[in-house]
Amino acid sequence: MELAIDPDRQVKSLACDCCETPFDRVTGFINNENGAYAIYFASCYHHDGVHDAWIDVIMDDHWDADAPATRPGAGRVTFGCRVGPVEGHDGVACSLVGAARLAADIPLYGRKLSRGEALDHPWLVAYWDTVDHILENDPTVSAHLYGV
Template identity: 65%
Template sequence: MKLEIDPERDVQTGVCECCNTSFDRVTGFINDDNGAYAIYFASCYHHNGIHEAWIDVIIDDAWTPDEPVSRPGPNRVTFGCRIGPVENAPGPACTLVTGGAVAPDEPFYGRKLTREEALQHPWLSDYWATMDHILEHDLTVNQHLYGPAVVEGD
């Protein structure tokens, strides 16, 4: 499966309610070989000087070009994870959390999977492939977690 982030992604800056620091929130669509595949929301925080991101990914096997994305298919789910430092890890690590935990309870998000539900879900490997793609190809998320890219010759 070939994934591609839609170039029309949106980046907004907000202020964290818990610590009053600014953060960036990316909203983007991901396409696969068949077209629409997923929607993601990545919130990049600086909590107490720690770079972390909370990312929700909505996956639906019933995206259709003629229907608005707000109309979910019967299998739509939202996965969630936190990416950041964890004990005994040399770099940022992904940890499953409840998907869409801070999002409103609306049909748009489908079923918000808990960590336990996500671990058992048949789309878990697709979700991790999607997360790998976001971490590698979304410039805002990548630079927030791993720092600016080093250009050869610098």
């Protein structure tokens, strides 16, 4: 499956709710050969010299071409992970977390998966493929985590 980040992605500079430290949030669509594939939010933080990103990916079994963000299919779910340093591990690692924990419960997200639900979900492999694509191809996220 060929994935591509839509060029109309948006980057907003915001302030962390807990400490007012500035961070960037990327919002974008990911397309595949059939059109809309996923929506992602990547929040790139740097607290106390630690660079990490929290990535939520919304996946759906049926994207409405006219309103992909507001008309969820029956299977719409959101996965979440933290990407950054992990104790005992060299470099950057991905850790599955509860999805969109700070976001409002609105139809956009469908069902927000807990870590346990995500581990058992049949789309988990597709989610990790999507995260890999974001890490490699989103310039804001790549520069934040890898300095490239």
